[in-house]
């Protein structure tokens with residue numbers, strides 16, 4: 249039985265946000281420009297509301313400007329596209345985030361394609377996805393960026409390590425695989441059709457849960473000593489009628505097996521927001537400088 253180390257994403261994110269705030273102050277001093285982040289939210293999804301609130305507060309705490317656009321869920325696609333174009337043209341806005349998922353009547357790819365790639369702080373535009381894939385400077389998706397920061401802090405070099413990413417989404421699994429490759433890890437992307445998923449996971453020195461299925465990854469899927477990053481944030485019912493947050497990994501089962509693991513909450517989630525602020529500052533520097 250080994251002692252499983254907790255990877256404190258919340259503390260790491262606080263340190264990162266403090267560093268960003270220092271850089272923002274220097275940037276404002278040097279240029280007279282305040283980096284600005286615009287967030288577009290359609291409808292009233294309660295989980296998204298928490299995220300948007302935290303984001304707005306932390307943006308202001310970092311010394312940046314926060315512009316929130318809350319639109320009714322019924323807003324037409326043309327109106328959303330018109331808003332995105334206005335934000336593209338607004339010199340006070342350096343980062344644009346359109347909260348996903350969007351209502352079914354909106355073509356999310358059309359919206360993402362309309363965001364100026366230079367302001368695409370989510371890194372979801374095909375230009376940024378393509379630039380990441382071929383190794384050019386890109387705005388990189390925030391959650392994968394935060395995962396790799398935690399991994400490098402925990403492990404040092406990732407070179408030659410066997411990484412298994414469970415989940416193939418455009419927002420986490422695929423870009424995370426690109427970033428891990430860039431760090432010279434050996435990368436497998438596993439998904440719902442993967443044969444003998446437990447055995448594939450047991451090969452991993454680095455195991456990433458990014459599927460959005462509560463506690464799907466069991467303790468005996470983890471190689472002893474592996475580093476586990478849990479991207480899932482799933483709200484599940486408690487016996488008393490309330491709810492609690494759990495990850496994609498069975499956290500209690502992982503104790504004594506994993507070498508290190510991120511908790512949920514307090515792991516990857518806070519890193520996502522910190523990386524969003526980092527990307528907004530990067531975008532502002534490139535747009536102004």
Ligand SMILES: Nc1nc(=O)c2c([nH]1)NC[C@@H]1CN(c3ccc(C(=O)N[C@@H](CCC(=O)O)C(=O)O)cc3)C=[N+]21
Nearest residue numbers: 298299345346347348349370513514515517518520521
């Ligand atoms: N265009 C777009 N970009 C996103 O990055 C994006 C999105 N849409 N849609 C929604 C998801 C969700 N997401 C979270 C980020 C941080 C926390 C977070 O900070 N969670 C804390 C607190 C959780 C809680 O207490 O509710 C934690 O895990 O410790 C959660 C969720 C970003 N998303």
